[in-house]
Amino acid sequence: MHHPHDFDMRRHGGRGRRGPFPPGFGFEREFGRGPRRGRGHRRGRGDVQAAVLALLAERPMHGYEIIQEINERSGGYWRPSPGSVYPTLQMLTDRGLLSQEGGTGNQRQYMLTDEGRVQAEQQQTPPWQQVTDEVGEQEIELHTALHQLVSAVAQVSQAATDTQKARAIDTLNETRRAIYAILGSSE
Helix, strand or coil, X not given: CCCCCCCCHHHHCCCECXXXXXXXXXXXXXXXXXXXXXXXXXXXXHHHHHHHHHHHCCCCEXXXXXXXXXXXXXXXXXCCCHHHHHHHHHHHHHCCCEEEECCCHHHCEEEECHHHHHHHHCCCCCHHHHHHHHHCXXXXXXXXXXXXXXXXXXXXXXXXXXXXXXXXXXXXXXHHHHHHHHHHCCC
C-alpha cells in the first residue's frame, strides 16, 4: 500500500520518493516493484550460491558489490536481494567455502577459501549468463533501450522548461503510437 505522500511531487523536489512517476504509470513490473517481476528476475538459492562463488573466484568483494555485479552482468534482469545474498554468504562461510575480512555489515569483504575455489571451478556457466541466455538478445536490447528512454524522460521531467516538456510529451505519444503500429503490422 502506498503512503499518500509517496508521490507528492512538490514534497520531494519535483519527484516522488519512488521516482518521477506515480503509481500505475506502467514501470512497476519493469523495475521490480510490482507484484509480477517478470521472467528472469527471481533465481533459486543455488543460483545465488553459484553466482557468489563465481564472482569471488575473480576477486574478494563486499556483499553489496556482489549484488551490483550480478545485476550488471545479467543486464538488469537479475538483482538478488540482500535477504538472499547475505544469508548465502554466511552459509558459505559456515561451510568453509568463504572467509571474511574486515568489520561488520557492509565493511566485510568475502573471499574464497581453497575449498571454495575448488567448488567455484566446477561451475561451467555463470548463473547470470543463464539468465541472459533465457531472455534472448533482442529482449535485452529492448530492455536496455527502455531504461535509457526512462532515464531521458526522468531528466526532462526534472530539468526541462514547460515548452521542452510539452515537446517531450508529444514525442512520447508519437513513439507509443508508432510502437503499437509495429504490433499491428504483418511484418
